[in-house]
Amino acid sequence: MYAGLSTMPLHSRLCWSLVTMLALGILATFPTHSKAYTLANLSRLPAHKKCGAFFPRRPLVDRDLSRSQVLSGGISAISGSFLVCLGASFLQIKPVIAADEGSGDKGSPTFVTCASSSGIFRFLYPETWTSAPKLLQTHQEEVTLKSKNVLGFSAGVAVDPVRIESIQQSGSPSEVGARIVALEGKKEGVSKVELLGSAQEGDFYTFDYEVESTRGRNRFLARAIVADKKLIVFTIQIPMDAYEANEATISRMLQSLQVNETNGK
Template sequence: MAGRTLLVAGVVATAVVAQGLHSSAHAEEGSAVAAASEPADPSLTEYVNAKQQYRLLVPAAWEAKGKAGADVLFEDPSRRSTSLGITVNPVKVASIEQFGGLQDVGDKLLDAERKKESTLGVTLLGSSSRTGATGATLYEYEYELDSTRGRKRILNTVTIFSSRLYILNAAFKCDKDGCSEEAQRGVALLRRLAGSFDVTTN
């Protein structure tokens, strides 16, 4: 999963570098606290990283892991192939729109996946943009990846705020023939978690 998160970071960072800008890895610690802005759900907690200025909901049972290149990585202990990670990189650009639109960034992301030797096929299932509480634009992508390592549903959220590039990457491993009804429930959870991600002010 961390490798895919770095792939996304590389795709977006390449676009930044192409404009004469620079990005580099940076990580800080965060903490999990009870969610206050979402409907009460005892299975979820809100993870807040005040220094890196972001927050999102995560299942209370999931474990936070240390992973090179990731600010934080959460795994489902009952299904290790299900994970969600965040990377944060400083950049010299004010917004995601300054170096690419929704489709442009999505095309670069999928092209990078297709070029990997392990990839058998990639299908974009949906993309959208939303405005966070701070006014930052967040690009969201969902695609199915068929590779020599299996079939996965991937969700990405990308934004820039306060001179930082934020990338959320979530993955759910499906059956060989596709995502079953049970898998769809797992993917639906990842959509909810990704949808809760936002950047914050101190």
């Protein structure tokens, strides 16, 4: 199904997922569900259904090749792009009381769990957050959320098939981070990109960088991993002037990401 992208470098997939949530995709067909949600009525869904509406089964469509040039040369990726809010492959949502205090996002929030329909990932997010759907799904699996209280504070997970067994095969964290910064610096309207940190935490790579552009100064924090030959990238974006007040919430969300082996299912 994904043979058309078999020559794309894996770093394309990671940078694109980390920064723009736009992507290189191919046409592929998945079974559609009988129930659908529109952008207009999604906001009226009960809380336990909101996250589930993020995982429709829709055709993948190629949208943007320019975001596709960042991990290491010679490593191929196969796969798709980012977000549709039609269909209903429901996720599990479970309330969890937050441990952190004074997050800035309306004090100490209550967190809920968002788990993928395939079971490959799950993470916590403040229950006051809402969906931020786009019109086209461009990854194999994807979800994106945004804060109601802090403009520009958002988070998303993207899952794409790859050919490698581990993210370490794409290069070191600093090498991958340097390529991300180099590509971002070439984007229209971007005046400055600075890599604030990169590290390996177990099987995960983490990245922390700032982008200054005509759209303002934003900070990006991400965790990436390859499991079952799938690249899973969890990215949080926030305006620089809101980062300090929301640092506890960001840390809680990033560290909550769990990835499960599904044996290729």
